[in-house]
Amino acid sequence: MNRTTSTNHNRRGVTDLSRRNLLSLGGALGLGGLGLAACSDSGSGTANAPSGEAGQGFTFTSFALSEDPPKEWLEQTVSDYASGEGISISESSYAYNEALNQMVLQSRGGELSGVAHLDIAWLAPMVATGTLADLSEYTSDAGYTEAALGTGQFDGVQYGIPWTTAAIGLIGNAELLEQAGIDFVPSTVTEFEDVLREVKSLGSDVVPYAASTEVAQLKDFIVWMQTFGSAVVEDGRCTVGDEASIEAMTWYKKLYTDGLIAPDIERSAARNLFSQGRTAYYDDAPIGSAIVVTNSPDAEIRSKMIPLARPVRNAGDVPQALAWGHILVVTDGEESISGTEFARWLTSDLDTVLGYFDASSNPPTTSEGLESPEVQEDEFLTAFTDNITATATPSPFWEFTEYAQMETAVADSVQAVLLGNQTPEEGMRAAGEAVNGLIS
Numbered sequence: 534m535n536r537t538t539s540t541n542h543n544r545r546g547v548t549d550l551s552r553r554n555l556l557s558l559g560g561a562l563g564l565g566g567l568g569l570a571a572c573s574d575s576g577s578g579t580a581n582a583p584s585g586e587a588g589q590g591f592t593f594t595s596f597a598l599s600e601d602p603p604k605e606w607l608e609q610t611v612s613d614y615a616s617g618e619g620i621s622i623s624e625s626s627y628a629y630n631e632a633l634n635q636m637v638l639q640s641r642g643g644e645l646s647g648v649a650h651l652d653i654a655w656l657a658p659m660v661a662t663g664t665l666a667d668l669s670e671y672t673s674d675a676g677y678t679e680a681a682l683g684t685g686q687f688d689g690v691q692y693g694i695p696w697t698t699a700a701i702g703l704i705g706n707a708e709l710l711e712q713a714g715i716d717f718v719p720s721t722v723t724e725f726e727d728v729l730r731e732v733k734s735l736g737s738d739v740v741p742y743a744a745s746t747e748v749a750q751l752k753d754f755i756v757w758m759q760t761f762g763s764a765v766v767e768d769g770r771c772t773v774g775d776e777a778s779i780e781a782m783t784w785y786k787k788l789y790t791d792g793l794i795a796p797d798i799e800r801s802a803a804r805n806l807f808s809q810g811r812t813a814y815y816d817d818a819p820i821g822s823a824i825v826v827t828n829s830p831d832a833e834i835r836s837k838m839i840p841l842a843r844p845v846r847n848a849g850d851v852p853q854a855l856a857w858g859h860i861l862v863v864t865d866g867e868e869s870i871s872g873t874e875f876a877r878w879l880t881s882d883l884d885t886v887l888g889y890f891d892a893s894s895n896p897p898t899t900s901e902g903l904e905s906p907e908v909q910e911d912e913f914l915t916a917f918t919d920n921i922t923a924t925a926t927p928s929p930f931w932e933f934t935e936y937a938q939m940e941t942a943v944a945d946s947v948q949a950v951l952l953g954n955q956t957p958e959e960g961m962r963a964a965g966e967a968v969n970g971l972i973s
Contacts, residue, residue: 580660580665580666580667580690580692580865581666581667581865582666582667582668582669582670583666583667583668583671583863583865583869583870583872583873584666584865584866584867584869584870585866585867585868585869585870585871586867586870586871587870587871587874588618588619588620588871589620589867589868589870589871590615590620590621590622590623590868590871591620591622591623591646591647591648591868591869591871591872591875592622592623592624592625592646592647592648592868593611593622593623593624593625593647593648593650593872593875594624594625594626594627594636594645594647594648594649594650595607595624595625595626595649595650596626596627596628596629596632596650597626597650597859597893598624598625598626599626599627599628600629600824601824601827602820602823602824602827602892602893603820603823603889603892603893603895605892606888606889606891606892606893607889607892608624610879610885610888610889611624614875614878614879620871622875623647629652630749633651633652633655633658633659633937634937636649636651636655636659637658637659637662640659640662640664640864641662643664645664645864646864646866646868647863647864647868647869647872648861648862648863648872648873648875648876649861649862649863649864650696650859650860650861651693651859651860651861651862652857652858652859653684653685653693653698653856653857653858653859653860653927653931654927654928654931654936655937656684656685656687656692656693656860656862656931657687657931657932657933657934657936658934658935658936658937659692659862660687660688660690660692660934661934664864664865665692665862665863665864665865666692666862666863666864666865666869666873667690667691667692668685668691668692668693668694668862668863668873668876669690669691671694671873671874671876671877672685672691672694672877675877675880675881675899676881676899676900676901677694677695677880677881677898677899677900678698678898678899678900678903680698681695681698681858681898681899682695684698684856684858684860685860685862692860692862693860693861693862694860694861694862694873694876694877694880695858695859695860695880695898696858696859696860696861696879696880696889696895696898697819697820697858697859697889697893697895697896697897697898698856698857698858698896698898699818699819699857699858699895699896699917699918699921699922699925700818700854700855700856700857700917700921700922700925701753701756701816701817701818701854701855701857701921701925702816702817702840702841702842702843702854702855702917702920702921702922702925703814703815703816703840703841703842703843703921704807704814704815704816704817704821704822704838704839704840704841705718705813705814705838705839705840705841706807706810706812706813706814706837706838706839707837707838707839708810708837709732709735709739709810709812709813709837710728710732710813710839712735713728713731713732713734713735713813714731715728715731715732718839718841718842719844720842720844720845720848721844721845721846721847721848722760722761722784722844722845722846724844725844726784726788726793728741728813729741729742729788729793729813729814730791730793732813733791733792733793738811739811739812739813740794740795740798740806740811740812741792741793741794741812741813741814742788742793742794742812742813742814742815743794743795743798743802743803743806743807743812743814743815744785744788744794744798744803744814744815744816745798745799745800745803745816746789746794746795746796746797746798746948746951747797747798747799747802747948748941748944748945748948749799749800749944750798750799750800751940751943751944751947751948752928752940752943752944753816753855754781754782754785754943754944754947755855755928755929755930755940755943756843756853756854756855757781757784757785757853758773758777758778758781758782759853760781760843760844760845760846760850760852760853761777761778761780761781761784761846762777762780762846763775763777763778763781764929765778765929765930766929766930766932769972770969770972771939771964771965771968771969771972772965773943773961773964773965773968774961774962774963774964774965774966775961775965778961778964778965779957779958779961782947782950782957782960782961783957785947785950785951786950786951786957789951796951800816800817800821803815803816803817804817804821804824804825804828805828807825807838808824808825808826808828808829808830808831808834809829809830810829810831810834818857818895819893819894819895819896819913819914819917820893820894820895822835822838822894822913823892823893823894825838835913838913839916840913840916840917840920840921841920841921842854842920842921842924843921851924852921852924853924853926854921854922854924854925854926855925855926855927855928856925856926856927856928857925858898859895861876861879861880863876880897880898880899881899881902883899883901883902883905886898886899886902887902887905887907887908890902890907890908891907894911894913894914896908896914896918928940930968933971933972935971935972938971939967939968939971942964942967942968942971943964943967943968945964945967946960946961946963946964946967947960947964949963
């Protein structure tokens with residue numbers, strides 16, 4: 534299958550764009566707090582600077598301690614730091630899908646202390662617990678980019694120290710697509726669907742697009758609603774149930790019914806399929822490439838991974854992508870100065886951030902790290918930054934402390950439609966009503 538007129542070829546020799554595009558991402562994110570302040574409801578704006586004394590032991594809670602990579606690198610790095618400083622650091626970890634709920638429960642019970650590793654989407658509900666320290670004095674001269682600092686701000690307070698900033702987008706398998714006779718990058722959803730049908734012809738063992746179909750990761754569907762033109766949230770109200778979201782759901786259901794996407798897929802399952810060469814596309818952040826490479830029997834798999842802009846509804850539309858990143862927060866208390874010093878070192882010491890980049894493929898958040906040869910010469914990351922991160926925006930739900938419940942409400946409705954229990958119109962309208970119930 535050939536398309537000689539495609540305008541979205543990703544192999545265009547992108548170079549030297551990491552820092553520039555991350556700064557562009559900062560503009561898309563809305564620097565100064567991701568625009569999260571409007572609908573916060575409690576516990577915010579009252580943070581104090583870290584208290585306690587330096588040199589005390591603390592607890593480090595991170596879902597990365599249960600993911601490989603970077604589990605092995607992170608455990609050794611934490612151990613070396615503790616040994617060098619002559620302190621003890623206790624490690625605590627939850628699986629990613631459980632981490633936010635567990636940390637919020639612990640915070641409300643006064644049981645979460647020390648340093649905690651957050652997805653940038655989790656900042657609003659964690660601020661609402663009223664336990665986080667203001668880290669402004671530790672971030673002002675550490676070399677973080679303004680874009681990265683913005684991912685850790687809420688209501689003008691620097692609650693988070695940025696660890697990595699990027700996006701979640703589509704990654705293709707060049708070898709599998711070549712086998713299907715595809716020599717172009719699809720730029721519209723119509724072209725994308727045609728490509729998926731060509732890939733399906735390779736055989737039943739291949740899932741053309743390992744899109745999320747399990748509730749745990751069906752928040753990915755929000756980006757497809759935006760692709761079809763839904764605002765999702767506008768003037769403080771959820772718009773899901775509008776014509777664009779129903780059109781997106783109808784298209785997604787068609788992919789499911791026609792076997793172009795598969796049941797029971799969440800992020801880990803998608804990565805496994807990609808590492809085995811059994812899917813042409815899946816959605817992931819840069820760290821996914823490291824996980825895929827680690828788990829793949831194909832020693833050349835990384836060279837076959839193509840980050841591409843998400844296809845658009847109509848030619849000329851802006852490709853949609855979800856901003857993504859990690860921050861470190863510190864609970865106020867006697868451990869907080871030691872914890873903050875560790876968080877700053879882990880995210881700004883050049884050798885350390887490059888070690889993390891080598892282990893995880895996650896880009897640094899300091900100018901020095903982004904401009905290093907190790908980062909600048911990484912072809913996968915520069916292509917990812919150019920094709921995906923450059924147009925990424927935060928989720929419309931992140932401004933609400935109940936954002937996780939909102940994503941679940943949408944995911945439940947999307948799954949109900951995929952399973953045939955609701956029509957696309959019924960599902961999307963139910964999702965919109967559920968989200969607006971959480972806003973009221």
